[in-house]
Amino acid sequence: MEARTPYPQAARQLLRETLLAAARDEVQQRPWSEITMAEIATAAGVSRQTLYKEFGSRDEFAQALVIHEGERFLDAVDTAVREHLDDPRAAIGAALETFLRTAGEDPLVRILLSDDGTAGLLPFVTTQGMPVVEWATSRLTATIEQGWPQAPPPKARLLAETLVRLAISHVTAPADSPEATAARTGELLAPFVDEALGRK
Amino acid sequence: MEARTPYPQAARQLLRETLLAAARDEVQQRPWSEITMAEIATAAGVSRQTLYKEFGSRDEFAQALVIHEGERFLDAVDTAVREHLDDPRAAIGAALETFLRTAGEDPLVRILLSDDGTAGLLPFVTTQGMPVVEWATSRLTATIEQGWPQAPPPKARLLAETLVRLAISHVTAPADSPEATAARTGELLAPFVDEALGRK
């Protein structure tokens, strides 16, 4: 069942992890535009060239950083979903609420949102947000398909992408409280979910 | 049925219209950050103070400009919806497709999207996008309630807001073609609409 990860992959993974963690620490202290690649490399105890070797460019690294931080939230979402496998509608609500609440309170997210401008990280979630949407959609799709195997894959993906886009929209421009937003969105998506799961 | 608009309102409306039109012309030629309030006033044949009197500040004017330009798209959406009053699902698809296609081709929208940064107009659709979402939601809600009077107002509004947020998301970060996006979104929302209209 468990194939031990061969050393090269493990080392590579550790390298990436260390670099991204170093970057996260920096980002919490000052805007992304002021953080240099050299500083990140040094903070990770690695040479600048190793950083470039692993992540082709500054932008690619920023992309990876945003996604890496996103993992934390998606993990929380996964957990929330798995706690409501018996009630898809509650699962959607819990997932969105969990995401909106944890993301809304996260200092790093707050920085990311306030750090407007081309130089910041925000464009990677909005204007150039496709890779993030793509990634989050795939992860969420997997979660859904795992929780409800009877769901048709295309519908699972459609639901996942919509949830991702709505989640991003509500984090960047919140209207109601996380709970209210989650409840309303759950209400909207429930009929689709019922139909997708064959519970007409 | 038609109460003639009293002069004061008409004059005020004309003033706003003229100023916003002047601003639109400028925005098509160079970034918003380089356009001054004085230039807009002059281009409209009006003094700077009149501009400030009508729109409190530069940001408020920018807000109004974005919404004013949005009117064009919402008008197109209204038309698209009214052509499918017999088929709500087709109406949603047509509305979204119309919006995404016209907005995607619009030079002003392209400029707005490429003009990243705090100084540009983009934040008014993303980070500080609530007023725009609010406004578009209200307009679309009205359209829906007018087309399908039997729809419960809260559900109409929920549908409208979701459509608005998804539309903005898909303009700023397009995944598929407008047609495909519209079709998929229509598929997702159809069950909710059926239920809201009592056609279980």
Added chain:
DNA sequence: AGCTGACAGATTAAGCTAATCTGTCAACCA
């Protein structure tokens, strides 16, 4: 009601040089 002129405070343009950063080498070590 709208224009003019004037205002303080803040921001930006312009000019320049020195410093720094990115991205990519080749050469060097474990």
Added chain:
DNA sequence: TGGTTGACAGATTAGCTTAATCTGTCAGCT
């Protein structure tokens, strides 16, 4: 092989100063 070092051109930014411009708000004039 996977990592480090050092060096590199080209582009970007930091710093600094001064002059210019812009915003937002007056009061007074038409």
